[in-house]
Amino acid sequence: MRWELKSDRPIYTQLTEQIELMIFSGVYPLGSKLPSVRDMAQDAAVNPNTMQRALAKLEEDGLIITHRTSGRSITEDARMVEIAKIKLAQEQISEFLEKMQLLGFEQKEVLTIIDNMVKEMKN
Amino acid sequence: MRWELKSDRPIYTQLTEQIELMIFSGVYPLGSKLPSVRDMAQDAAVNPNTMQRALAKLEEDGLIITHRTSGRSITEDARMVEIAKIKLAQEQISEFLEKMQLLGFEQKEVLTIIDNMVKEMKN
DNA sequence: ATTATTGTATTAAGATACTAATACAATAAT
DNA sequence: ATTATTGTATTAGTATCTTAATACAATAAT
Structure with a gap:
């Protein structure tokens, strides 16, 4: 994944948007598992907390589901x-x-x- | 003038918008003189610098003209x-x-x- | 049972942006 | 010439937001 991170806006906002787009476009298919926060953070060269904050927003919107100790996955629900x-x-x-x-x-x-x-x- | 100043956005931005609207709606007619920065600041219960910053934006856009030591006025130019x-x-x-x-x-x-x-x- | 991996909470550091305080400069008014 | 009034520049304090560091908690994997 190529992350486009500029410094004119909060990193976590940009992460949220880009992940959201990946979900919309099927890069992460319905029901698929996401990498761990730490892995995604490392991939984006960002602190895990920053990535977590980005993911939290997506969870709020019901796009991803958190399984306490076994990672996160994209919702199964296309709607x-x-x-x-x-x-x-x-x-x-x-x-x-x-x-x-x-x-x-x-x-x-x-x-x-x-x-x-x-x-x-x-x- | 009733100033509506909330704390969820910068004061100076809100001032700019409201003054701009006053110009658009003719509260301050073309060519009319504005009160001094200090007076406007006091009226809005704001520091003079804050009001100045609000006015600076309007000057950028050519809506008001500054006469170094005799205050500011609205442009004469309707266009x-x-x-x-x-x-x-x-x-x-x-x-x-x-x-x-x-x-x-x-x-x-x-x-x-x-x-x-x-x-x-x-x- | 132990370990490794997951998410999460808390705290602190850093950066930025906003507002205010103060002093300065120019000039119109007297 | 002096004074009062105007805008402006500079600096500092304050608050807020963003990111990072670190420690904690839960559980799947072994």
Whole structure:
């Protein structure tokens, strides 16, 4: 695994995102076992606690399951993954819309502007 | 002026946003003079430096002009205000789209999801 | 029963960011 | 010319967040 870790944001956040993506994309299939915290930490050249913190978030969201003394595994439940994906998206969107609203933009306006920006990017 | 200052985000950021909104909404009309840093700081119950930092951002964006020893005023240029408003929106949107992309969402998907969320909110 | 491996809790160190205190500089007002 | 008012620079204190070091606890493996 190639870890992309920049220093402009917390390491653990980036780890969480990247692992989450690996789950979404099937690098870690449903029900498969994860390496130990220590191994993953070493692989990412990071302290075990940092990796643990990254994993804790994924556990909160129900993506991975912890077996006290025999490691962690990805959930068997495909819906869980889908739900997590959508939940994540909605969190981002809500946060974003709130900001925009705070800045005085109507939701309609926001949609229009995004639509235009997306169209422009395609050129 | 009623300042809404929570402690979950930097004070200066919140000040900037609120002043910006006041400019957008005409509370401070084009060309009008702003109170002194010290007065505004006292009004918001904040250290002058904090208020100054908030104002610095607005100056960067060309919304306000500093007259070395005779205070600050709002720009006369209506386009400046409009540009600032759009710039602000685009910054937010870019940042947002990047995040979503990082999480594995296509821009089309993003538009669809937002569209649905906005529609749901209206119910 | 012992050992090795797993996750976890606690504490401390380090870094960063925010705010405040203070002193300085420039100039408009008098 | 003096004074009061303006913005600004510098420094320091405080808080918070992130990461690491270390020790603990539970149990699967032997």
